[in-house]
Amino acid sequence: MASTVKGEQCVSSRLGICGVCVSNPAKYTCPACSAKTCSLSCVKTHKNDANCDGKRSKTAMVHKEDMDNLTLLSDYRFLEEIDHKLDDNHRHPLRRHIMVRHGERQSLPHFLQRLKSEAWNRGTLLKFMPSHFVAHQENSTRYYFKEGIIRWHVKWIFHQADVTFVDRNVDENTVIVKLLSKYLEPNDSLSPEESEKLAYYQSASYGKVAVLMQTNEKGSVPAFEEVFVKKSLRLNLANKTVIEYPVFYVVLRDHIHSYLEYEADDHDDLFCEKEQKEEEEDESLGYF
Incomplete structure (x- = not known):
């Protein structure tokens, strides 16, 4: 119990004072903007006032001198996540025909x-x-x-x-x-x-x-x-x-x-056959 209290005091002294209430020692650091807070109420206040989602930007610029093992691990996991997403899209029955990899050509029976x-x-x-x-x-x-x-x-x-x-x-x-x-x-x-x-x-x-x-x-x-x-x-x-x-x-x-004399606009679906779609994507349909 004493070691836990001592650990919290070390963290508080290292983080400084809470940037929201400006009265209590800070315990938490916002992953998105590095703001210092001391409690859950201060965290919520910070998110509302600063319009911050509290999520670390995976593509934010990090200087070489600021990199550590956690930064490298986070980047590695981010690249893995992208690879898994591309693989899922390639296997997905509704997306695999438009997720054509470089050098590949769609084929017909x-x-x-x-x-x-x-x-x-x-x-x-x-x-x-x-x-x-x-x-x-x-x-x-x-x-x-x-x-x-x-x-x-x-x-x-x-x-x-x-x-x-x-x-x-x-x-x-x-x-x-x-x-x-x-x-x-x-x-x-x-x-x-x-x-x-x-x-x-x-x-x-x-x-x-x-x-x-x-x-x-x-x-x-x-x-x-x-x-x-x-x-x-x-x-x-x-x-x-x-x-x-x-x-x-x-x-x-x-x-x-x-x-x-008919000219269709982007919102006219009078003669268009409705197809079941997933979420709209900025990708063109690839005809065979």
């Missing part, structure tokens, strides 16, 4: 690389999202070597009806209007609820309906471009950039100008 190459031969720049994205997981587009064709995953958005459909294994040589007839002409493949939503479209003739594709080139403002419904899917995708699969917006021609 062979069948997707072949699909991308065949699309390129047809004049289509095909890009893939990281594997944890919903659009990548649901994409069923494949290249069939024996047939020599691409069978596309196609999404249809009937914006005025607020309904979405998906066609899978669509032959690239299929004419757009043939695909569209499935939804513009009453048939048994649609549920009563879907038919009811599409009634306004079905009551209009083909000439009163337009099919648009959103062009989202890097470095340009997102815009819509009308496709040729009497041409095949392959011809319509030529000279286009497709991310995962083509998405077509079916709109009434009376409303087409509001789409063709």
Whole structure:
């Protein structure tokens, strides 16, 4: 007991007087700003008055003559912490595709690389999202070597009806209007609820309906471009950039100008598919 009291007295004499109450001997030193305090109440007062968080800056400049073993140990642990953080990000399923190390290149499975190459031969720049994205997981587009064709995953958005459909294994040589007839002409493949939503479209003739594709080139403002419904899917995708699969917006021609003149701002998510994200980071998404 006596040794403990003696130790506290030595610390107090070495630290001097408390810088907050200026009456009692100091017992503590703030790791952040080296302020001297004597009690918990003085520590709290110091943090409030000086707006100090009490945490030592791990990157603060330390002169060589002031370094000791504790300083070196702290720096070593700081470097270890950074290394562990980078390793965790590289292993994390939602971050590993954007935490590309120097000299590394992202790679695609062979069948997707072949699909991308065949699309390129047809004049289509095909890009893939990281594997944890919903659009990548649901994409069923494949290249069939024996047939020599691409069978596309196609999404249809009937914006005025607020309904979405998906066609899978669509032959690239299929004419757009043939695909569209499935939804513009009453048939048994649609549920009563879907038919009811599409009634306004079905009551209009083909000439009163337009099919648009959103062009989202890097470095340009997102815009819509009308496709040729009497041409095949392959011809319509030529000279286009497709991310995962083509998405077509079916709109009434009376409303087409509001789409063709559309310019999206940073806060407009009217036509953007919502993806589950973690915290916002200042890192760009790496497409394959």
